[in-house]
Amino acid sequence: xxxxxxxxxxxxxxxxxxxxxxxxxxxxxxxxxxxxxxxxxxxxxxxxxxxxxxxxxxxxxxxxxxxxxxxxxxxxxxxxxxxxxxxxxxxxxxxxxxxxxxxxxxxxxxxxxxxxxxxxxxxxxxxxxxxxxxxxxxxxxxxxxxxxxxxxxxxxxxxxxxxxxxxxxxxxxxxxxxxxxxxxxxxxxxxxxxxxxxxxxxxxxxxxxxxxxxxxxxxxxxxxxxxxxxxxxxxxxxxxxxxxxxxxx
Amino acid sequence: xxxxxxxxxxxxxxxxxxxxxxxxxxxxxxxxxxxxxxxxxxxxxxxxxxxxxxxxxxxxxxxxxxxxxxxxxxxxxxxxxxxxxxxxxxxxxxxxxxxxxxxxxxxxxxxxxxxxxxxxxxxxxxxxxxxxxxxxxxxxxxxxxxxxxxxxxxxxxxxxxxxxxxxxxxxxxxxxxxxxxxxxxxxxxxxxxxxxxxxxxxxxxxxxxxxxxxxxxxxxxxxxxxxxxxxxxxxxxxxxxxxxxxxxxxxxxxxxxxxxxxxxxxxxxxxxxxxxxxxxxxxxxxxxxxxxxxxxxxxxxxxxxxxxxxxxxxxxxxxxxxxxxxxxxxxxxxxxxxxxxxxxxxxxxxxxxxxxxxxxxxxx
Numbered sequence: 001x002x003x004x005x006x007x008x009x010x011x012x013x014x015x016x017x018x019x020x021x022x023x024x025x026x027x028x029x030x031x032x033x034x035x036x037x038x039x040x041x042x043x044x045x046x047x048x049x050x051x052x053x054x055x056x057x058x059x060x061x062x063x064x065x066x067x068x069x070x071x072x073x074x075x076x077x078x079x080x081x082x083x084x085x086x087x088x089x090x091x092x093x094x095x096x097x098x099x100x101x102x103x104x105x106x107x108x109x110x111x112x113x114x115x116x117x118x119x120x121x122x123x124x125x126x127x128x129x130x131x132x133x134x135x136x137x138x139x140x141x142x143x144x145x146x147x148x149x150x151x152x153x154x155x156x157x158x159x160x161x162x163x164x165x166x167x168x169x170x171x172x173x174x175x176x177x178x179x180x181x182x183x184x185x186x187x188x189x190x191x192x193x194x195x196x197x198x199x200x201x202x203x204x205x206x207x208x209x210x211x212x213x214x215x216x217x218x219x220x221x222x223x224x225x226x227x228x229x230x231x232x233x234x235x236x237x238x239x240x241x242x243x244x245x246x247x248x249x
Numbered sequence: 250x251x252x253x254x255x256x257x258x259x260x261x262x263x264x265x266x267x268x269x270x271x272x273x274x275x276x277x278x279x280x281x282x283x284x285x286x287x288x289x290x291x292x293x294x295x296x297x298x299x300x301x302x303x304x305x306x307x308x309x310x311x312x313x314x315x316x317x318x319x320x321x322x323x324x325x326x327x328x329x330x331x332x333x334x335x336x337x338x339x340x341x342x343x344x345x346x347x348x349x350x351x352x353x354x355x356x357x358x359x360x361x362x363x364x365x366x367x368x369x370x371x372x373x374x375x376x377x378x379x380x381x382x383x384x385x386x387x388x389x390x391x392x393x394x395x396x397x398x399x400x401x402x403x404x405x406x407x408x409x410x411x412x413x414x415x416x417x418x419x420x421x422x423x424x425x426x427x428x429x430x431x432x433x434x435x436x437x438x439x440x441x442x443x444x445x446x447x448x449x450x451x452x453x454x455x456x457x458x459x460x461x462x463x464x465x466x467x468x469x470x471x472x473x474x475x476x477x478x479x480x481x482x483x484x485x486x487x488x489x490x491x492x493x494x495x496x497x498x499x500x501x502x503x504x505x506x507x508x509x510x511x512x513x514x515x516x517x518x519x520x521x522x523x524x525x526x527x528x529x530x531x532x533x534x535x536x537x538x539x540x541x542x543x544x545x546x547x548x549x550x551x552x553x554x555x556x557x558x559x560x561x562x563x564x565x566x567x568x569x570x571x572x573x574x575x576x577x578x579x580x581x582x583x584x585x586x587x588x589x590x591x592x593x594x595x596x597x598x599x600x601x602x603x604x605x606x607x608x609x610x611x612x613x
Contacts, residue, residue, distance in 0.1 A: 005327075006327075006535075006536045006538065006543070006545070007327070007330045007331045007334070007545070008538065008543060008548040009260060009262055009263070009331070009334035009335065009547055009548050010258075010260050010262075010547075010548050011548065012260075012261055018328065018331060021328050022331055022332075025329075025332070026269050026273070029273060029315070030272070030273045030276050033273060033276065033277045033280075033311060034276045034277060034280040035280075036277075036307075036311065036450065037276075037277045037278070037280035037281035037284070037304070037307060037308070037311075038280040038281070038283070038284040039284075039446065039450075040281060040284075040303075040307050040446060040447070040450060041280065041281040041282065041283070041284035041285035041288070041303070041304070041307075042284045042285060042287075042288035043446040043447070044441065044446075046288075046289035046290065046293040046294070047289075047293060047294065047295045047296075047299075048293060049292060049293055051292070089361070090361035090362060091361050091362035091363075092362065092363060165296065165299070165357075166293075166294070166295050166296040166299060167295060167299065170440075170441040171385070171436075171437055171438070171440040171441050172358075172437055172438055172441060173358065174374060174382070175358050175359060175369065175370070175373040175374055175384075175386060176357070176358040176359070178373050178374060179358075179359065179362040179364065179369060179373055180362075182362075183362055183363065218375075218376055218379075218382060219382075222376075222379075222381050222382045223381065248379065248381055248382070249381075
């Protein structure tokens with residue numbers, strides 16, 4: 001071999017200088033690549049403490065309500081009423097007959113984040129009559145105006161944020177959140193900085209406490225400024241905002 | 250070379266290269282996933298699918314940046330040429346990792362709804378007029394399609410059948426794919442909580458790739474400017490014959506047409522096109538090995554006297570007439586018909602007769 005190093009890929013000979021250089025370059029690239037990967041992997045907020053154990057399917061007795069989204073009013077372990085929204089296991093709302101209401105039993109797996117709950121209903125016959133007796137107090141929905149609110153944050157689908165996705169917010173999740181919203185799942189609002197680690201996200205409704213229309217879709221998962229009122233209805237906090245009061249930041 | 254086609258023409262170097270490539274990818278993916286898992290409390294890390302799609306996306310971008318950096322790095326220092334030799338394997342692996350990333354995104358973010366997931370990728374967001382809301386996924390789809398075409402046509406079969414020019418043009422679209430991916434990240438992940446880190450990583454990578462290309466371009470321009478000295482009767486001045494290192498070349502840029510590589514082989518001077526017929530490699534940066542001009546990229550060889558690959562191969566590059574006056578080499582920029590050669594010019598002596606691809610000596 002000549003002293004003039006010249007690499008020929010098909011040749012079995014590889015100059016010693018080339019070999020040494022390539023080994024150093026390879027180890028350098030692997031160490032550098034590993035470092036960059038480790039740096040990128042740990043970026044961002046934690047996805048949050050949402051939990052969804054799809055194998056833990058159980059029956060949940062409660063009062064079925066259809067507006068603003070299908071939900072079940074149940075009695076919690078502490079004896080106080082608590083709300084669990086209803087969804088399918090996918091990105092679609094449950095389909096209910098117009099007259100479905102009252103004391104029922106729902107089979108499904110629980111998605112929870114802090115005090116937020118949602119039941120992903122089981123396939124097949126997930127809705128039936130409950131064998132128990134409806135406890136008193138579930139039909140009382142005291143409404144309390146918590147005052148005006150002017151918040152910057154993100155409109156997101158509650159199911160993913162509660163724990164169906166981890167993380168279930170942000171730009172990369174925009175398409176998923178939009179599909180969930182189109183599918184009729186509940187919307188919520190998280191404030192910038194607390195979408196990842198926070199456990200509080202009020203439901204997002206129009207100024208009259210009803211669902212927004214499809215004109216809300218372009219704003220989903222974008223950073224927006226919203227001006228409206230916070231209202232507590234039972235154990236659920238709602239952020240009521242008229243569509244003209246939502247602005248992309 | 251062009252004699253026959255196998256799926257992969259394995260050499261010991263390619264096997265070693267692929268082994269290290271696979272190890273590097275495993276290290277990258279493992280480091281990405283492990284750091285994401287251990288950075289947060291045990292019950293608060295991202296879901297397995299989201300960990301995998303983030304890691305695969307990062308890995309594909311890093312690999313593509315590396316692939317694009319190798320070319321100019323090899324122009325700046327021939328020590329990087331071994332990395333270039335097997336770059337196509339990196340390209341195919343990059344496509345597969347990008348495909349994994351895209352597949353997971355389609356499955357996870359666009360599945361489980363009433364809409365076809367593939368349709369959803371294209372129609373779920375139409376905010377093309379908004380930087381904040383821009384459907385960055387469409388840019389990723391475009392890049393993935395380009396990478397697919399490149400991976401599918403990466404084999405020498407396509408190079409030979411499409412022709413080097415078209416093949417090269419198709420594969421230059423990698424720069425388009427890179428731009429799309431930079432946009433995909435900047436309008437996507439870089440707008441999230443981890444935006445600064447992503448913008449930083451992508452910005453540094455893109456700046457490195459551009460810087461290396463600019464550096465290689467400046468070097469090329471300097472070489473070209475030095476050699477672009479036209480003298481009477483259209484002959485180009487190359488320089489002193491003995492200043493050309495033995496078995497190496499000097500490259501001159503004619504006013505039009507391909508660059509010309511002027512080689513010295515002992516006391517003989519030969520001139521051939523600087524463009525290898527395989528992938529357009531710079532023959533002038535190669536060397537004469539066992540009597541043949543050898544491309545630095547993939548080792549394709551051409552006989553200096555007639556520009557033909559030695560049998561059984563069939564590639565041919567153009568040759569050019571040379572002359573020496575007062576120890577100075579000149580080359581005429583008009584290419585001779587493919588497969589013919591003028592015969593070498595001897596330093597300080599008479600020149601042998603011209604020859605052609607069959608090896609026969611022609612009458613002058």
